[in-house]
Amino acid sequence: MSLIAETPSPLPETRTAAPKRLHVITWGCQMNVYDSARMTDVLRPLGYAPVDSPEGADMVILNTCHIRERASEKVFSELGRLRVIKEARAAEGQSTVLAVAGCVAQAEGKEIVARAPFVDLVLGPQTYHRLPEMVARAARAAGAVIDTDFPAEQKFDFLPEAAGPQLPGGVTAFLTVQEGCDKFCSFCVVPYTRGAEASRPVAAVLAEARRMAASGVREISLLGQNVNAYHGDGPDGSTWDLARLLYALAEIPGLDRLRYTTSHPRDMGEALIRAHADLPQLMPFLHLPVQSGSDRILQAMNRGHTADDYRRLVDRLREHRPDLALSSDFIVGHPGETDADFAETMRLVRDIGYAQSYSFSWSPRPGTPAAGAPNRVADAVSHARLLELQALIREQQDRFNADSVGRTMDILFTGRGRKPGQLSGRSPYLQAVHVQGPDSLIGTTRRVVIERMLTNSLSGSFIPVAESACA
Ligand code: SAM
Ligand code: SF4
Ligand code: F3S
Numbered sequence: 297m298s299l300i301a302e303t304p305s306p307l308p309e310t311r312t313a314a315p316k317r318l319h320v321i322t323w324g325c326q327m328n329v330y331d332s333a334r335m336t337d338v339l340r341p342l343g344y345a346p347v348d349s350p351e352g353a354d355m356v357i358l359n360t361c362h363i364r365e366r367a368s369e370k371v372f373s374e375l376g377r378l379r380v381i382k383e384a385r386a387a388e389g390q391s392t393v394l395a396v397a398g399c400v401a402q403a404e405g406k407e408i409v410a411r412a413p414f415v416d417l418v419l420g421p422q423t424y425h426r427l428p429e430m431v432a433r434a435a436r437a438a439g440a441v442i443d444t445d446f447p448a449e450q451k452f453d454f455l456p457e458a459a460g461p462q463l464p465g466g467v468t469a470f471l472t473v474q475e476g477c478d479k480f481c482s483f484c485v486v487p488y489t490r491g492a493e494a495s496r497p498v499a500a501v502l503a504e505a506r507r508m509a510a511s512g513v514r515e516i517s518l519l520g521q522n523v524n525a526y527h528g529d530g531p532d533g534s535t536w537d538l539a540r541l542l543y544a545l546a547e548i549p550g551l552d553r554l555r556y557t558t559s560h561p562r563d564m565g566e567a568l569i570r571a572h573a574d575l576p577q578l579m580p581f582l583h584l585p586v587q588s589g590s591d592r593i594l595q596a597m598n599r600g601h602t603a604d605d606y607r608r609l610v611d612r613l614r615e616h617r618p619d620l621a622l623s624s625d626f627i628v629g630h631p632g633e634t635d636a637d638f639a640e641t642m643r644l645v646r647d648i649g650y651a652q653s654y655s656f657s658w659s660p661r662p663g664t665p666a667a668g669a670p671n672r673v674a675d676a677v678s679h680a681r682l683l684e685l686q687a688l689i690r691e692q693q694d695r696f697n698a699d700s701v702g703r704t705m706d707i708l709f710t711g712r713g714r715k716p717g718q719l720s721g722r723s724p725y726l727q728a729v730h731v732q733g734p735d736s737l738i739g740t741t742r743r744v745v746i747e748r749m750l751t752n753s754l755s756g757s758f759i760p761v762a763e764s765a766c767a
Pocket of ligand 2: 477478479480481484485486487521522560
């Protein structure tokens with residue numbers, strides 16, 4: 297951070313290069329992580345460089361998530377903390393631009409301005425390409441500047457080229473290819489906060505991926521709320537699906553690993569399933585949320601498939617890629633869920649056998665159909681179901697990790713570990729793996745024999761080069 301000047305800076309009105317400190321706080325899904333990185337890119341020409349703490353920052357962006365309850369309380373409590381920092385700086389004659397971005401900003405922009413008048417900017421996920429203009433307007437405006445439109449233009453067309461991986465020297469990166477959702481699951485705010493499904497053109501995605509690879513990224517996770525609904529305009533005038541995009545990405549030199557998340561079971565087409573067999577770059581780990589194992593609840597959730605459809609889909613995927621491991625999301629306590637419905641969810645989890653999963657108690661989100669549905673499940677019942685499900689998920693996850701011990705895996709080294717001389721990497725299954733080794737291996741993939749399972753990671757050692765399959 298030594299390049300950052302200590303002198304206070306006025307709000308930017310011109311594209312000067314005066315260094316200013318930008319702190320971004322990111323909550324929510326990986327799309328918010330990607331958006332935070334791109335907001336940082338957008339502000340760079342205005343002289344903003346990222347810093348690790350809000351104290352002393354000239355601009356703080358709080359990038360928020362609205363997916364579950366208490367989202368806004370959490371925002372207001374964080375804003376209370378940031379207000380103290382802003383006021384302390386003001387007392388020293390320094391100004392701080394305070395921005396609230398993301399899905400809470402989209403859903404509750406006006407309330408934020410009313411309850412937290414010290415906030416300067418409120419911007420939704422579709423408008424962050426307009427940040428420079430908004431920052432300039434905020435410098436002139438008396439009150440807050442709000443921009444939560446769903447503009448006709450695609451924000452991606454207006455963004456500068458991504459500066460590279462999300463972390464300096466990063467070996468792994470997210471790349472948003474698709475946004476929004478038209479599926480309208482009964483419980484979910486995403487179609488309202490992120491808008492209708494839209495895909496980025498193929499050429500833009502490939503160009504961004506090439507730049508990432510050239511800057512040292514070895515693993516890209518393609519992102520979208522329904523990433524496998526991707527339908528981008530191809531350079532040949534046709535519409536490309538996700539499978540076709542993946543085949544093209546696999547041609548980019550240096551890109552050793554590809555992933556995509558989050559997929560919807562309904563959009564898992566044959567070509568995409570085949571890609572799992574064809575593309576060694578496509579990692580054998582798939583996040584495929586099912587939410588419930590009960591057909592009644594799946595219907596109430598408007599998921600558009602049955603539990604057996606999901607089982608058959610997993611079978612087909614495993615036929616094509618026998619080493620495929622899966623993760624999922626589950627909601628317990630959706631309105632109308634009985635003990636029998638919950639038992640069906642437990643049965644599905646046992647049938648599939650997940651490497652990892654996320655589970656939540658249903659949370660009523662204002663404006664969603666489920667929020668007004670009858671037959672709510674008592675909190676205590678929901679809670680008990682969640683604990684039971686989480687115990688099973690934990691058991692499966694521990695078993696998966698324990699089964700990794702003794703296996704040889706390709707590990708992509710992403711950085712240093714905590715202990716001296718230790719490297720940290722990730723397995724094809726996104727497990728954290730630690731190995732003693734030199735820094736020169738960061739950014740490379742090596743064969744490692746897994747020797748121990750620790751609480752949240754694995755450790756292992758290199759196998760001799762002669763036995764190693766990968767360079
Ligand atoms: N698009 C993805 C899908 O269809 O599965 C994920 C969307 S959401 C960002 C991530 C997860 O949050 C969902 O899969 C769901 O399990 C959970 N979630 C969404 N709304 C929820 C709610 N109202 N209450 C509890 N969990 C919720
Ligand atoms: Fe939400 Fe359903 Fe869309 Fe996923 S598919 S983002 S859960 S509405
Ligand atoms: Fe949250 Fe918005 Fe992502 S509600 S989960 S940040 S799409």
